[in-house]
Amino acid sequence: MKLRFAGTGDSAQVPCFGCDCLACQRARLLSCHRREPCCGEIELDGELILIDAGRMDLAARCERQRPAAILLTHYHADHVQGLLHLRWGRGESIPVYGPKDPQGCADLHRNPGILDFQPGLKPFRTLQLGRLEVTPLPLNHSKPTLGYAIEDGVNRLAWLCDTVGLPGATERFLSEWRPHGVVVDATHPDSYHSPNPESDDSPHPESHTTPRNHNNVAMALEIIERIQPSRAWLTHISHELDADFMATSRILPEGVELASDNLQILF
Numbered sequence: 001m002k003l004r005f006a007g008t009g010d011s012a013q014v015p016c017f018g019c020d021c022l023a024c025q026r027a028r029l030l031s032c033h034r035r036e037p038c039c040g041e042i043e044l045d046g047e048l049i050l051i052d053a054g055r056m057d058l059a060a061r062c063e064r065q066r067p068a069a070i071l072l073t074h075y076h077a078d079h080v081q082g083l084l085h086l087r088w089g090r091g092e093s094i095p096v097y098g099p100k101d102p103q104g105c106a107d108l109h110r111n112p113g114i115l116d117f118q119p120g121l122k123p124f125r126t127l128q129l130g131r132l133e134v135t136p137l138p139l140n141h142s143k144p145t146l147g148y149a150i151e152d153g154v155n156r157l158a159w160l161c162d163t164v165g166l167p168g169a170t171e172r173f174l175s176e177w178r179p180h181g182v183v184v185d186a187t188h189p190d191s192y193h194s195p196n197p198e199s200d201d202s203p204h205p206e207s208h209t210t211p212r213n214h215n216n217v218a219m220a221l222e223i224i225e226r227i228q229p230s231r232a233w234l235t236h237i238s239h240e241l242d243a244d245f246m247a248t249s250r251i252l253p254e255g256v257e258l259a260s261d262n263l264q265i266l267f
Contacts, residue, residue: 001132001152002043003181003265007055008258009035010187010214010238011078023242036261037078038161038236040183044152047130051148051159058082059089066091069129070115072098073161074145075105087113097121099136099144121146124173135177137170139163142213149177155267158229161185161236164211166223174227180267183259184223186234187214189244217241217250224256233259 014035015024027033037054047068055061059082073079075098083096087108093116098104100120109117121127121136123146128134137147140163147160147170158179160166166174174182188211211219214236224232232255244250245258252258 001150001155001157001267003157003183003267004041004043005233005235005259005261005263006041006050006061007036007039008235008237008261008263009037010236011037011076012239013037014237014239014242016239019239021239021243022246023239026246027239027242032260033242034261035237035239035242037081039079040159042132042150042157044132045130049129049132052079053082053086054078054080055082056085059086062086062089067094070094070096071134071148072096073139073147073159074099074141074143075101075103076143076162077105079162080105080108083108083115087111087115089114097127097134099146101144120144124169135173137173138167139170140165140167149174149179152267155180157181157183157267158227159183160223162187162214164213164215165219171223171226179227179229180231181265182224182227182229182232183235184220184232185215185236186217186220187211187236187238187241188216189238189241190216190218191244221253221256224253230255231265232256233263233265235259 015027039052042049048065050067050070093114095116097118123138126135133151135149139145139147150157156179163185
């Protein structure tokens with residue numbers, strides 16, 4: 001099983017439009033520091049499974065390799081916007097799985113094109129995709145949101161994004177399941193700020209508030225400490241978090257790293 005981080009940014013991405021922080025300046029100069037919307041790719045036995053679909057160049061990626069299926073965590077725009085173009089393609093339909101969300105992204109459901117939206121996944125009920133066993137896991141977010149426990153018969157990977165903390169049932173499942181790798185939401189630096197605590201994904205700093213939709217680094221590290229995977233990657237990263245790491249030279253615990261766009265992991 002191979003994991004590729006196709007995008008590791010939050011909804012504002014890096015660089016963030018109009019921002020001159022050090023992280024945004026660096027990303028404009030060096031493309032390796034850019035962060036597209038958070039999404040991943042799993043490859044096994046020559047088949048491609050997408051996790052989320054927020055990249056606007058998604059159709060071009062799928063031209064190179066048509067996905068066997070798409071797993072959606074939820075229906076916020078930065079996780080589904082690439083489907084708006086992809087759906088008008090040609091050829092065999094592509095199964096799309098995700099949470100039950102009556103509102104969802106309504107236009108996609110009314111006009112799916114080649115996308116074959118499956119009934120909403122039920123938490124903890126395993127889905128078989130080729131040799132992959134995929135178990136949906138409830139997460140804490142402002143829309144119905146699922147993480148995924150993914151197993152190829154030998155290796156186990158948990159994808160936990162978008163979330164703030166974990167529901168008790170999800171954490172108990174993971175503690176018993178014992179993943180080898182964990183990908184976890186760590187959008188904010190530990191001193192989190194937001195101009196609008198009522199918004200879904202407010203990424204810009206003005207006033208102090210407790211994270212309500214995404215983990216900060218400390219919260220993500222606490223999840224990793226409790227689950228005890230061999231390796232872990234932080235994702236859904238904001239430009240504030242990149243700037244914080246640049247300013248503080250923070251060192252993460254052994255086995256934990258900031259994910260980056262196009263990073264590939266072989267299990």
